[in-house]
Amino acid sequence: MMEVAGLTVRFGGVTPLDGMTVTFDSGTCGLIGPNGAGKTTFFNVLSGFVRPLRGNVRALGDDLLAMPHYKRARWGLRRTFQTEQAIEELSVADNVALAHEHSRQGSRASRRADVRSALAFVGLEVAPHAKVETLGARDRRLVEIARAVVGRPRVVLLDEPAAGLPDEETEHVGRVIRGIPEHTGALVVLVDHDMSLVSACCDTTAVLDFGKLIAAGPTAEVLRDENVVRAYLGTEPVS
Amino acid sequence: MRVTRPRIRVRHPATAVVLLLVVLLAMPQALSTYWIDVLTAVAIYSVVALGLGLLMGRVGLVSLGQIAVLALGAWVAARLDFATSIPFPLVLLIAGTITMVLGTLVGLPALRLSGLYLALITLMLAGAITVVLTTTNFPNGGPGFLGHTESSFGNPAVRRPGIAGGDAAYFRYTVIVAALMFTLVFWHVHSRPGRAWAAIRQSEPAALAAGVNITTYKLWAWALASFVTGVAGGLLAGSVGKLYTYQFPTRDSIILLAVVLMGGIYNLWGAVVAGALMKLLPALLDNWGLPPDLLIILFGAGVLQVLLTAPGGLAGQVPKDLARLGQRLATLSGRRAPEGEAP
Amino acid sequence: MPSWQDFQPFIVTGLALGGVYSLSGVGMVVLYRTTGVLNLAFGAVGAMGAFIAWSLINTLSWPAALAYLACVGFGAAISLLYGMLTGPSLAGRDPLVKAAATIGLALMLLGAMSWIWSDKARSMVLPTTNWQYSVGEVQINWTQIIALALGVFVTLATAAFLRRTGLGTAMRALANDREITAALGVPVRRVEATTWLVSGALAGGAGLLLSNLVGLDAATLTFLVISSLAAALIARLRSLVVTLLAGVVIGLVNAMATPIFSISSYRDMTPFVLAAVALLFLARHQQISFARRSR
Numbered sequence: 001m002m003e004v005a006g007l008t009v010r011f012g013g014v015t016p017l018d019g020m021t022v023t024f025d026s027g028t029c030g031l032i033g034p035n036g037a038g039k040t041t042f043f044n045v046l047s048g049f050v051r052p053l054r055g056n057v058r059a060l061g062d063d064l065l066a067m068p069h070y071k072r073a074r075w076g077l078r079r080t081f082q083t084e085q086a087i088e089e090l091s092v093a094d095n096v097a098l099a100h101e102h103s104r105q106g107s108r109a110s111r112r113a114d115v116r117s118a119l120a121f122v123g124l125e126v127a128p129h130a131k132v133e134t135l136g137a138r139d140r141r142l143v144e145i146a147r148a149v150v151g152r153p154r155v156v157l158l159d160e161p162a163a164g165l166p167d168e169e170t171e172h173v174g175r176v177i178r179g180i181p182e183h184t185g186a187l188v189v190l191v192d193h194d195m196s197l198v199s200a201c202c203d204t205t206a207v208l209d210f211g212k213l214i215a216a217g218p219t220a221e222v223l224r225d226e227n228v229v230r231a232y233l234g235t236e237p238v239s
Numbered sequence: 240m241r242v243t244r245p246r247i248r249v250r251h252p253a254t255a256v257v258l259l260l261v262v263l264l265a266m267p268q269a270l271s272t273y274w275i276d277v278l279t280a281v282a283i284y285s286v287v288a289l290g291l292g293l294l295m296g297r298v299g300l301v302s303l304g305q306i307a308v309l310a311l312g313a314w315v316a317a318r319l320d321f322a323t324s325i326p327f328p329l330v331l332l333i334a335g336t337i338t339m340v341l342g343t344l345v346g347l348p349a350l351r352l353s354g355l356y357l358a359l360i361t362l363m364l365a366g367a368i369t370v371v372l373t374t375t376n377f378p379n380g381g382p383g384f385l386g387h388t389e390s391s392f393g394n395p396a397v398r399r400p401g402i403a404g405g406d407a408a409y410f411r412y413t414v415i416v417a418a419l420m421f422t423l424v425f426w427h428v429h430s431r432p433g434r435a436w437a438a439i440r441q442s443e444p445a446a447l448a449a450g451v452n453i454t455t456y457k458l459w460a461w462a463l464a465s466f467v468t469g470v471a472g473g474l475l476a477g478s479v480g481k482l483y484t485y486q487f488p489t490r491d492s493i494i495l496l497a498v499v500l501m502g503g504i505y506n507l508w509g510a511v512v513a514g515a516l517m518k519l520l521p522a523l524l525d526n527w528g529l530p531p532d533l534l535i536i537l538f539g540a541g542v543l544q545v546l547l548t549a550p551g552g553l554a555g556q557v558p559k560d561l562a563r564l565g566q567r568l569a570t571l572s573g574r575r576a577p578e579g580e581a582p
Numbered sequence: 583m584p585s586w587q588d589f590q591p592f593i594v595t596g597l598a599l600g601g602v603y604s605l606s607g608v609g610m611v612v613l614y615r616t617t618g619v620l621n622l623a624f625g626a627v628g629a630m631g632a633f634i635a636w637s638l639i640n641t642l643s644w645p646a647a648l649a650y651l652a653c654v655g656f657g658a659a660i661s662l663l664y665g666m667l668t669g670p671s672l673a674g675r676d677p678l679v680k681a682a683a684t685i686g687l688a689l690m691l692l693g694a695m696s697w698i699w700s701d702k703a704r705s706m707v708l709p710t711t712n713w714q715y716s717v718g719e720v721q722i723n724w725t726q727i728i729a730l731a732l733g734v735f736v737t738l739a740t741a742a743f744l745r746r747t748g749l750g751t752a753m754r755a756l757a758n759d760r761e762i763t764a765a766l767g768v769p770v771r772r773v774e775a776t777t778w779l780v781s782g783a784l785a786g787g788a789g790l791l792l793s794n795l796v797g798l799d800a801a802t803l804t805f806l807v808i809s810s811l812a813a814a815l816i817a818r819l820r821s822l823v824v825t826l827l828a829g830v831v832i833g834l835v836n837a838m839a840t841p842i843f844s845i846s847s848y849r850d851m852t853p854f855v856l857a858a859v860a861l862l863f864l865a866r867h868q869q870i871s872f873a874r875r876s877r
Contacts, residue, residue, distance in 0.1 A: 047448050073450025085445035089437045098438055101431055102450035147449065301678060348862055354678040355620060359815065360861045366808060367854040374847040489805060490692070493685055500682075535693030542686030546679055547671045 001025055002064075002155060002187055007055030009041055009211075016041040017052065018211035027181045028188040030198040030205035030219060034232050037208040039191045040082065043157050047079055048072060059155050059187075074103045076154030076186070078147070080161050086132045086140045086147075092119070093128035096146045103151060111151070118150035121183055122176050138169045145176060153186040160192050170197060177201045195223060207231065263414055267407035277522040279410045279478050282417045285514030286471040288499050289507065290464035293424055296504030297436040298460045300350075301358040303492050304365025308465055310372060310487040312338045312472020317378040317482055318386050320397045327400035331416065331473040338469025339462045346461040350454065362492070369489055377482035396480030413474050420467045421507060428507075432459055497538040500545045584841040590720040592837040595795070598726035599809075600833025601733030602791045606810035607817070607825040608737050609784035612744070614819050615757035616777040617665070619672075620681040623688035625807030627782060628789020629800050630691050631656040633699050635790065636706045636798060646709065650790055657786025658779045660691075665778030669771075673760075688804060695800040704798045711794050729791045730830075736784065737826040744822075753777060809833075812857035818864060832856060 002024040009017040016038045031039050044050040046057065048069025057064040059077075067075060078099060086095050096115045106114070119128060124142045126135065132143060141161060148156050158177065162170040178201050180188050192198055198205060199219055206216040209231040215222045222228060267275055287309055294300045302308075316334035319325055325333070349360050380395045381388025403412035427433055435456045438446035443453055476482060498516040503509030516538070521531045606624050614620050631653035638649040664687055672680050710724035744750035752773045755763040764770045788810070792803055809832055817824035832853050839849035 047444070049444060049447070069447055070450055070452040073448060077448075079448045081442075081445060081448075085442045087438045087441050087445065089441065090434055094434050098434065098446075098451070099449040102435070102452075301682070352861060352864070354676055355681055356861055356864065358678060358681070359811070360858055362808070363812070363854040363858040363861070367851045367858070370848060370851045370854070490801065493689065496682070496685065497689060530697050532693045532697035535696065536690050537693075539686045539689030539691070539693060542689065543668070543683055546683045546686065547668065 002057065002059040002189075004042075004057050005055055007042070007045065007057065008053045009038075009045060009050055010053050016211050017045070020055070020208065020211060020213055022206045022213050022216055024187060024189055024206070025204060026187055027204070028177060028190060028202045030202035031189055031191045031208065032193070032195075032198060032205060032228075033208035033214075036210075037231075038211040039208055040159060041211075042208070043079060043159055043189075043191065046072075046077065046155075046157060070102075073099055076103075076152060077157070078149070078153045078155070078186075079157040080141075080144045080148050080159055082159045082163060086135075086143045088133035089131070091129045091131055092124070092126055092135070092143055095132055095143050096150050099147050100151045106151075114151050115146075118146040121149060121179070122146045123172065138165055141165065141173065142176075145173070149180055149184055149186070153184055156180060156184075156186045156188045158188065158190045158192075161190070162192070162194065162197060170194065171200075173197075174200045199223065259414070259418060263411050267410055272406050274522075275406045275410050276478070277519060279406070279413050280518040281511075281514045282410070282413045283471050283474050283478065283514075284495075284517050285511045286417050286420045286474070287468050287495065288502065288513035288517070289421060289424055289510040290468040290471075291495060291499045292502070292504045292507070292510045292513070293428075293467075294460060294464050295499065296506075296509075297428060297433065297440065298457055299440045300457065300460070301354075301496070302361040302464070303358050303496060304361035304368070305464075305468055305495055306487050306489070306492040307365035307368040308338060308342060308468045309472045309475065310368065310484075311341060312469030313476040313482055313487075314372070314377055314472070315469070316473035316476040317397050320476065321378050321380045321386055321395070327398070327403075327477065331470050334473040334476075335466045335470035338472065339466040342465025342469075343458060343462045346458050346465075350457050350461065362489075365492055366489060369484070369487065372484050372487070376484065379481065397476045397482070399477045409478065413478065416470065416474060420470060421510075424463065424467065425507060427463060432456060436460060494535070494538055497542045501538070501541040587719055588841045589838055590718070592840050593834065594720055594722050594726055596834035596837030597830060598729040598795055598833070599792075599837065600830030601730035602788050602795065602829075603806075603809045603813050603833055604733035604826040604829030605729075605736055605784055605791075606788040606807065607813035607829045608733075608740055608822050609781035609788075610810060610814045611817060611819055611822060611825055612740060612753065613777055613781040614677075614814070616753045617669070617756070617774050618677050618680055618760075619665075619684065620677060620811075620814075620819070621661075621684045621781065621785075622681055622807060622811070623664075623684045623691060624781075624785045624810060625789070625804040626688040626691035626695075626800075627657050627660055627785040628787075628792065629803035630660075630695055630789075631786040632706065632789040632793040632798060632803065633695055633800070636704060636793075637699075639706070650708075653790050654783050654786035657789065658783040661778045661782025661785065662775060666775060669774060692800060692804055699800070701800075706793050706798050708790070708794045725791065725794050729795060732787070732791070733826060733829065737822050741822045749773065749776065808857070809836075809853040812853040812860070815857050815864075816860040818860075828856075 004020055004022050004024075007017050007020040009015070016036075018038075020038070020042065031042070033039055041050060045052050046064065048067075052065070062075065064072060064075075064077070087098070090098070093112075093115050096118055097111060100111050100114060115128070122142045122145050124139060124146060126139060132140060135143070145158070145161060148158070161177070162173040165173065174197050177188065177190060180186060188201075190198065190202055202219050204217060205219040205222045207214050207222060207225070207228050214227050214231060215225045266278065270278070287305055290308075291302060291305050294302055312334050315337045316330050319330045319333060320327075345364060349357060349364075352360060375385050376387040378386030379388060380386070399409055400412060403409045428436075435446065435451045438449060438451055439453055439456060446453055479486070494517060495513070498513040499509070501516060502511070502513030521534055524531050524534060606628070610621055610624060634656050635649040635653040638644040638652055639646055644652075664684075668683055672683060708725050710728055713724040714721050716722070744754055752763070752768045755766070755768060756770060756773055760770060789803060792806060796802060796806065810829065812832055813825050813829035816828035835856075836849050836852040839845050839852065
C-alpha cells in the first residue's frame with residue numbers, strides 16, 4: 001500500500017501537483033489524466049528527481065521521500081520511462097541486472113538466477129548476452145520491464161510502457177503487467193493513455209487533473225465518472 | 240560528452256600480448272637513444288590519454304586540465320624521490336595515490352557541474368596550478384617543502400629504479416607500468432563500475448532509477464583518471480630527470496583533448512594512438528624537416544572532423560574503413576555478390 | 583604595502599585591459615546566447631588579425647588605418663566562415679560539443695600563426711599609444727583610454743541594441759528557443775550570421791588593442807581569452823553589464839597585484855580563480871541533467 005498525502009510541487013509559476021492525496025492499494029493501480037495533469041511529475045517525485053514543496057509519501061510503512069534517491073531503488077522502488085531507457089551499450093542481462101547489482105541483495109549466483117527468471121517472466125526470448133542496441137522497440141520495452149521486476153521489487157512504476165507498440169504487443173505487455181503483483185508481490189502503478197490497457201490491467205484507478213485528484217476507485221466506475229470524462233474533453237469541471 | 244553511439248570491442252587478448260612483447264624486446268635494440276626517449280614519452284602520454292579517454296568515453300566528462308594533473312604527479316614523485324630513498328615503484332604508487340586524493344578533492348565540488356561548465360572549471364583550475372608552478376617550480380634536490388633551489392649547477396636528476404637505469408631498460412619499465420595502468424582501467428570498464436558508467440552516460444535518470452549512485456561513480460572515474468595520470472607523472476619525472484614548468488604548458492592540455500578525440504574515446508587502443516599522435520608524430524616530422532606547427536593545424540582540423548563527422552575517432556574509424564575495404568575487395572574478386580543483389 | 587602613487591600606473595593598465603576583456607566578453611556572451619556556441623577561439627582570432635595587420639604594415643607597407651580595418655575585417659570574416667560551415671552540423675548538439683569544436687579552430691589558427699610568423703619578437707604600436715598625457719603623476723596613453731571607452735561603449739550599445747531593435751529582439755528570441763523562433767518566420771540563419779560577423783569583428787578589435795597593451799605574441803594573445811571567458815562566466819553568460827564590470831574588476835585586480843610583491847607572482851591566477859569561484863557558485867543549485875540525449 002502506498003499513501004500519498006498533500007503532495008505539492010511548484011516550479012517557477014507552474015504547479016504541476018497541487019495537494020495530491022490518494023492511497024494506492026495492493027495489486028495494479030492505474031493513474032490517468034489528460035496531458036499535463038501531473039502524472040509524470042508524480043513519478044519524478046517518487047524517483048527523487050523532483051523535490052516537492054509539501055507533502056509526504058508512505059509506502060509499505062516507510063517514508064519514501066526521506067530516502068536519498070539512489071537508495072530508493074535499493075529499497076525496492078522500480079521505474080520505467082516514457083521514452084524507453086534501456087542502456088544500449090550493455091547486454092540484455094546487464095541491463096536487467098543493473099538495478100539488482102546496486103541493491104546488493106543475495107549472491108552473484110542468486111542474482112543471475114533472478115535475472116533469468118525476470119527475462120522468462122516478461123517473455124523475452126533473446127540471448128541474455130545480446131547487446132540491447134541490436135534489439136527492436138518491443139524487446140527493449142520488455143528489457144526495461146524485466147529490469148523493473150527483477151529481484152524483490154516493492155513498488156513498480158510504469159510510465160506508458162507500451163507506448164509506440166502495435167496492438168498485439170500491447171496485449172502481451174498488458175498480460176505481463178497483470179502478472180507482476182502475483183509474481184513479485186509488488187504494488188504496481190501504471191500511467192497510460194491507452195484506456196483499454198488500463199482497463200485490462202488495473203483493478204483500481206486514480207485520475208489526476210491539473211495536479212489534483214478528481215476521482216479514484218474501481219477502474220470501470222472511474223472511467224464512467226462524469227468529472228473524468230469532462231476533464232478529458234476539456235469543459236469546465238463540476239465544482 | 241556524448242559524441243556517438245558507443246561500440247565497445249573486446250580485443251583478442253593474444254594480439255595485445257604479442258604486440259607488447261615485440262615492443263618490449265625488439266624495439267630498443269633497433270633504435271637510437273633519441274627514438275627510445277620518444278617512445279618512452281609515447282608510452283607515458285598514452286597513459287595520460289587513457290585517463291582522459293576514460294573520463295570522456297565512459298562517463299561523458301571532459302577535463303581540460305589533465306596536463307596540470309600530470310605536472311602534479313611529476314612534482315610529488317620528484318619531491319619524494321629527492322627527500323627519501325623509497326624504491327621507485329612505491330614512489331609511483333604514492334604519487335598516483337596523492338594525485339588521486341587531490342583529484343577527488345577537486346572533483347567533489349566540481350562534479351556537480353556538468354558538460355561545458357565542468358570542462359571550463361578544469362581549464363581554470365589547471366591554469367591556476369600552472370601559475371603556481373611557475374613560481375614554486377619543481378623539486379630539484381633543494382631544501383624545504385618545495386624542494387627547489389635556485390642554483391643551476393650540480394642539481395641531481397630524479398633517480399630511476401635500480402633495474403632500469405639506462406634508457407632502453409627504462410623504456411621497458413615504462414611500458415610495463417603503462418600496461419598495468421591499461422589493465423587496471425580495462426578491468427574497471429568490464430565490471431560493475433563500467434556498467435554503471437555506461438548507464439550514467441546514456442541516461443542519468445535511468446541510472447538513478449536503477450539505484451546507481453551517480454555522484455559516487457563519477458567520482459570513482461575521476462579518481463581513477465587522476466591516479467593513472469599521477470603515475471604517468473612519476474614515470475615522466477624518472478624519464479626526463481629534470482622537470483621544468485615549460486614542459487607542462489596549458490596548450491598541451493588542449494592538444495591532449497585533440498589527440499584523444501582523434502585517437503578515439505570508445506576504445507582503449509585509442510589512448511595509444513593518442514600518445515603516438517602527441518609525441519611520435521612531432522618527432523617524425525622534425526626528423527623529416529617539416530615544421531611541427533603543421534601538426535597543430537592538423538590536430539585542430541582533426542578535432543573538427545571528429546566532432547562534425549566521425550565521432551569514434553581513428554581507432555573506431557580505421558577498422559570500419561578496413562572492413563569496408565575488405566568487403567569491396569571481396570566483391571571485386573567475385574567471391575561475394577555486390578550489395579543489393581541476391582547471393 | 584605600496585603607496586597610492588605606486589598603484590596608480592597599474593590602475594590605468596588594469597582599467598585598459600579590463601575594457602578589452604569586457605569587449606571580448608560581451609562578444610562571447612551575445613554569441614553564446616544567440617547560437618549556443620561559447621567561442622574559445624576568440625583570442626586566437628584576434629591574435630591572427632593582429633598578426634595580419636602587422637604584416638600588412640611592415641611587409642606590404644599598407645597604411646596603418648587600412649591594416650587595422652583588415653584586422654577587424656579578418657576577425658569578422660573568419661568567424662562568419664566558421665559559423666556558417668559548422669553551424670548546420672552542430673546545430674542540435676550539446677554546448678560542450680560546440681565549444682570543443684571552437685577549440686579545433688583555435689588550434690588551427692595557433693598552428694598557422696606559429697608556422698607563418700614563427701616566434702620572433704614583434705611589436706605593433708598603434709599611433710594612439712604615442713599620444714600620451716599625464717594625469718597627476720601617471721602617464722596615460724590614448725590606446726588605454728580607447729580600450730576602456732570602447733569596452734564601456736560596446737557593452738551599453740549592445741545592450742540597447744538587443745532591447746530596442748528588431749534584429750536585437752530576433753537575437754534574444756533565438757537565445758531563448760531556436761525552433762520556435764524559426765517557426766515564427768524569423769530568418770534564423772541570417773541573424774546567426776550577423777552575430778558571428780559582429781562578434782568576430784569585436785574579437786579582431788580586441789586582438790588589436792591587446793597586441794598593444796600586452797604584446798604581439800600568438801600564445802599569449804590566444805590564451806588571454808580566458809580572462810574574457812572569466813568575465814563572461816561571472817556574468818553567468820547572461821548580463822552584459824555584469825560582463826563589463828567583471829572584466830574591469832579582473833583587469834584591475836590582476837594589474838594592481840603587481841606592486842604587492844608577496845602575491846605579485848601569483849597575480850596571473852586572478853582570472854582563473856575568479857572564474858572557478860563563479861562556476862562553483864553557479865553549481866550550487868544543480869539538479870541532475872535530464873535524459874536529453876546529447877548526440
